[in-house]
Amino acid sequence: MLRLVATSLCLRCQHAAALPLNLRPCVTLSSAENQQTVEDLYDLSVDIQKVRKLKGWVLHQSQAYTKQVAEVLKDMGASGSSISQILAVHPEAVLCHPEKMQAQRELWMSVCPNQKELIGIIEKFPASFFTSSSHHDNQRNNIAYFQSLNLNKRIITKLMASAPQSFSRLVEQNKVMVRTLQQAYRELGGEEANMKIWLQKLLSQNPFVLLKPPEALRQNLLFLRDKGFSTAELLHLLSKLRGFVTELNPDSMRRTLAYSQDAMGCSEAELRDIILNCPAVLYYPETILADRIKCLLSAGISMSQIILTPTVLELTTQIIIYRIQRLRASGYDVRTGSLEVLNGTKKDFEASYGKLQLRRERPIFNPVAPLRGDD
Template sequence: MLRLIATSLCLRCQHVTALPLKVRPCTTLSSVENQQTVDALYDLSVDIQKVRQLKGWVLHQSPAYTKEVAALLKDMGAPGPIIARILAIHPEAVLCNPEHMQTQRELWMSVCPSQKELVGIIEKFPASFFTSSSHHDNQRNNIAYFQSLNVNKRIVTKLMASAPQSFSRPVEQNQMMVHTLQGAYQELGGEEANMKIWLQKLLSQNPFVLLKPPEVLRQNLMFLKDRGFSTAQLLRLLSKLRGFVTELSPDSMRRTLTFSQDTIGCSEAELRDIILKCPALLYYPESTLAERFKGLLSAGSSMSQITETPTVLELTTQIVNYRIQRLRARGYDIRTGSLDVLNGTKKDFEMSFGKLQLRRERPLFNPVAPLKVDD
């Protein structure tokens, strides 16, 4: 039986969904717009109508620091159009105290390689940067913790940007989840020398794994073990770099496994092999899988082809149909060929399609070319 973590698990604050910017106690809300804010945004070429439509309440706040925010971004190297775009999608930034913004800048620059990259992050994740000053201590402690684990700074930056909730909460909660992940990895036979790299890849692929209750990981691993997955197989699943065992529940996996086995008509051992080839199958509800099985079978593929290349089930029916039509136009028959050519991203498919096209267009014999014969 897996010995993960025997300590009691604190599940409070695990399901944080947002980091709303808290309006300072001294901020006042007026029935009319703050004309200074409006004028400053106009001067910066910000789409005021978009702001009014989506977050008009910001324009009624006082005081606001529009010019100071713009100056900070400009000092970091952000050009005018990017500043305007940031303030249009996240106008709450103008409510941040300049001193607090400077603190944020220093915190982020402790892990961010350059100010240019930080500007790019702010453009994509403005809410992660312009957040409440009450989170600064937690951010600082969490940065120090992940640095103590020798986690790459770029990964720490990615965590702060895409999953800011994990850095706004007390460091003890992240420590608990990391210890649970490390414990599971070791219990399943993972090598100590590889654990740092494994953890970094896991956090990089799924930053939100830190926000899940540690108990979920234990329950899901125990469920899969009860379904016959060996320790080595569980380690393979845990190392698929998506942290999927924290995104699911025993009930959802049970329904998906039962549906898949009934549809394919395979044994439990065969089903485990299919899951190991395509762990993403555990994600999909029965309705989604039913549609994708039906689409592939209707297009002429067989169930044996699908089970040989189960990753094709990760593609939507629309994408599969489009790719099959293109292949048919080139004379490729999926009924007799491999489904591997359907797999992958759009770029992967185009590369496979191009190679297929070259093979079909290259002549096997050129009757015009002179024959080489021995004298």
């Protein structure tokens, strides 16, 4: 059996579970399960069968720090159920040396307001916290850089949790992308006083924008400019698309715009208005748009209604069908009424539906009708 030295905090290989035992890097392998690890996990009420099924290789490591890791988490304020949940979802944590884990704790606490919030982050993003110790210098440098931009600490924490790759890489790479975003913002007429707020919002809504190539942003903005969008409209799209503009490319946008214009039978100017009212249309592939338009039309909704309220295209076909059925049950005819009632989150829709129900159940008061007296 091949034996490799464990040099990472927790397994740098993200695909280790899918590899044969003799090919997994950065681990010390054993032919049998480490019974001490199994017993320690049992004592912590961790679902061993789940661990065996999803990441059984962890149980074969000759060195583990299960009790010590659990103790550090407990010291941070984690409950017993939280610890068992964390270790069931991310059992690699037991391979983390306690000293390395303490170093991570100190690093995260430099931007996290308190340990309670940090435990909440670890519960949701354990892989982000139990990352390789070889990335600590990059993490520190990136934290210092984003703090120098005067970004809110909560934004920095969210970036570290949801897009840990951006903090594990060299700070120079993030600097290039941030400078590209700032330059685009200025060139599109963004006000310098609002720069920080704009950047915080964009990074918060789409942390992975940092991992995109800067050239993609420039190419997409040039493409949209050629399609007739003004400078102010481009700034609107860059903000509303939450950074998705960096995930698009001219070819995909060209196909989507061509399909949308043909399906809706509108002019280029009208299509730009539709995109500005619902930037997500620019993001969806034509196959998804085709399915949603077909679903709406089959319910008796006209294309003119869709053009008037294009945000309905953000809804999946399942949601469209469900909401239309609910509205019909309440007596609302989507074929003649506004489609705005279809829009929004589940909470928004339930609020609109509740108002319709009240209107349906409330008796209509006629101020000139004679009052009924006793016979």
